[in-house]
Amino acid sequence: MEKIDKLGNMRHTLAHLMASAVGDIYKFDKIKLTLGPAIENGFYYDIDFGAEKITDKDLKKIEDRMLKKLQKWTAWEHKEMSKDEALKFFNNEYKAELINEIAGRGEKITAFTCGGFTDLCRGGHLENPAKEIDPESFKLDRVAGAYWRGDEKNKMLTRIYGIAFETKTELDAFLAQRTEAEKRDHKKLGLEMDLFTFSELVGAGLPLFTPKGTMVRDLLDGFVWELREAVGYERVDIPHITKKELYEKSGHWEKFKNDLFRINTREGHEFAMKPMNCPHHTQIYNRKQWSYKELPQRYANTTKVYRDEQTGELSGLSRVRSITQDDAHVFCRLKDATVEMEKIYNIVQTFYGAFGFTLKPRLSLHDPKNMKAYLGTEEVWLNSEEALRKIINKNGEKAIEAVGEAAFYGPKIDFMAKDAIGREHQVATIQLDMNMPERFDLYCINEKGGQERIVMIHAAIMGSIERFMSILIEHTAGNFPLWISPTQVKIIPVRENHNEYAKKVYELLKEASIRVEFDDADLNLGTKVRNAKNSKIPYWIVVGDKEIEAKKITLESRDKGQLGQMSSEELLKKFLEEIKAKK
RNA sequence: GCCGUCGUAGCUUAGCGGUAAAGCACGUCAUUGGUAAUGACGAGACCAAGGGUUCGAUCCCCUUCGACGGCUCCA
Numbered sequence: 001m002e003k004i005d006k007l008g009n010m011r012h013t014l015a016h017l018m019a020s021a022v023g024d025i026y027k028f029d030k031i032k033l034t035l036g037p038a039i040e041n042g043f044y045y046d047i048d049f050g051a052e053k054i055t056d057k058d059l060k061k062i063e064d065r066m067l068k069k070l071q072k073w074t075a076w077e078h079k080e081m082s083k084d085e086a087l088k089f090f091n092n093e094y095k096a097e098l099i100n101e102i103a104g105r106g107e108k109i110t111a112f113t114c115g116g117f118t119d120l121c122r123g124g125h126l127e128n129p130a131k132e133i134d135p136e137s138f139k140l141d142r143v144a145g146a147y148w149r150g151d152e153k154n155k156m157l158t159r160i161y162g163i164a165f166e167t168k169t170e171l172d173a174f175l176a177q178r179t180e181a182e183k184r185d186h187k188k189l190g191l192e193m194d195l196f197t198f199s200e201l202v203g204a205g206l207p208l209f210t211p212k213g214t215m216v217r218d219l220l221d222g223f224v225w226e227l228r229e230a231v232g233y234e235r236v237d238i239p240h241i242t243k244k245e246l247y248e249k250s251g252h253w254e255k256f257k258n259d260l261f262r263i264n265t266r267e268g269h270e271f272a273m274k275p276m277n278c279p280h281h282t283q284i285y286n287r288k289q290w291s292y293k294e295l296p297q298r299y300a301n302t303t304k305v306y307r308d309e310q311t312g313e314l315s316g317l318s319r320v321r322s323i324t325q326d327d328a329h330v331f332c333r334l335k336d337a338t339v340e341m342e343k344i345y346n347i348v349q350t351f352y353g354a355f356g357f358t359l360k361p362r363l364s365l366h367d368p369k370n371m372k373a374y375l376g377t378e379e380v381w382l383n384s385e386e387a388l389r390k391i392i393n394k395n396g397e398k399a400i401e402a403v404g405e406a407a408f409y410g411p412k413i414d415f416m417a418k419d420a421i422g423r424e425h426q427v428a429t430i431q432l433d434m435n436m437p438e439r440f441d442l443y444c445i446n447e448k449g450g451q452e453r454i455v456m457i458h459a460a461i462m463g464s465i466e467r468f469m470s471i472l473i474e475h476t477a478g479n480f481p482l483w484i485s486p487t488q489v490k491i492i493p494v495r496e497n498h499n500e501y502a503k504k505v506y507e508l509l510k511e512a513s514i515r516v517e518f519d520d521a522d523l524n525l526g527t528k529v530r531n532a533k534n535s536k537i538p539y540w541i542v543v544g545d546k547e548i549e550a551k552k553i554t555l556e557s558r559d560k561g562q563l564g565q566m567s568s569e570e571l572l573k574k575f576l577e578e579i580k581a582k583k
Numbered sequence: 584g585c586c587g588u589c590g591u592a593g594c595u596u597a598g599c600g601g602u603a604a605a606g607c608a609c610g611u612c613a614u615u616g617g618u619a620a621u622g623a624c625g626a627g628a629c630c631a632a633g634g635g636u637u638c639g640a641u642c643c644c645c646u647u648c649g650a651c652g653g654c655u656c657c658a
Contacts, residue, residue: 034658035657036657036658039656040656054587055587090658095658101658109658123658142588143586143587143588144652145586145654147585150654150657152654156585187651200632200648203649204649310584312585313584494616523619524618524619524620527618527620530618530619532618545617
């Protein structure tokens, strides 16, 4: 057995301790233990509770029992068992399955005992738990369902999660970080910020975007478009449904059939809502014969796709059934693919960089030992992969390389984005596709007058606008940079007789397309300022006697506090510069 | 989909087998005004939907819809 760290041993020990405490309370003749490993931030144990019921409210009871028992957990004994002995001792079907597997592998079966509790185990515990475990450094977290061995065909067990660290300080830090993440939860913030909503009548996983939310979507999409237009992309547009024949040809009908929303027409034909755009786009390319001189053809299209995800998988904006993709496809010769992919690489860097994400590229490669699983010759693969590697290296990055992770039709670059509280999200991918052109017989006429098979590059930047918005909301805690804030500035007159002057400032900004709100509600100044602060608006300005006399306004920023007085022209100039810089 | 928790005004929540209450928000009026002022009045909920039990259900039971957490971590 390889060396397991102390923390892992502690967590593993706690899993046993919890199982033992659960046994005391619910009795081992009524429930069945299965397995309970150490995990990332703690441990869990999967238990078949039979007819017994357990909820989060019972956790305290179990935890108290654990604390009491811990004092007597001072030393371990272990012994080897024969298969029959073990099957008899651990008399339940789950343990039996494990025992048979261990025996089948020809390994020794061992049982570990501590504080009078014996469990099937390969070892890896703290030698003296009572002494080594700080009783304040762990807690039981939640009860959840989990399939036996993670397979949904198997029986659903009850999983009890615990969190455990070496010290109380670390436990508290973890809990604090989790609280911070909860505060930033886009599902909560997005509703408060009035960006989107859901309707029970429309259905689960189908977000509806408000005027403000739509504003943000359009601004994000506009930024991507700006970056793309500069390198020669053109917009296309396609219907949201198609005859099934398109997907039979592309291979998606087979692959996606469980995720497709299908439509039967009155004439008995079967259509489907599109779950992706590539097949449609191939048909735009295929409308005519292309000379190599006209390539690459670069088609960009922000459009929705629809996937019938399992209801239990849906979550806020991060997992939805109507997904807006900022999709694009480049149709080019294989020899031009690298240059095209580099352009996309740069767009991705610029886009995510603008929001302060740290990006880590990952290169997914073919598995040389299993060449028959891939389309094309190994030489083509090696060349394309080397080209991708060069793109990444050229940018001073060192890609993580994942052998065997490529799709069968081509290698790809994935990006991981690290957010403000240290979480990583899988974001954009750049994918080389040698399969789709094959299936749809896409070619160009080359210099020799012959038909040359082309390749396709999949190039979504945000991927899903919904998912990107969820990440962005949590990354910024809702404090959007000025340029995508649905409301950029609020004007707060101190008293009604200041409205006239304030209105002039409002008009000036409005004419310059600044998204400005006028707050003439009959509220106290303090209340209005407080409301502005809480609404995550980047700036607000106060106008009263002092300002009118000085012919100025007083500016306050969400991030920098009071910024003092300035003229409205200076204000406008400042805003325009900041918006242009996308800060 | 499956397991668990849950669904009461726009929001946050209270409540109980006899058809609902509060704070915030909202509306009107009055008073006020430089970083969370106050008063009065008012409007707003067939208690997620459908069915059942009951003399009677928001409350008990069933079904459906919807929300949240979990379903990768292998003695």
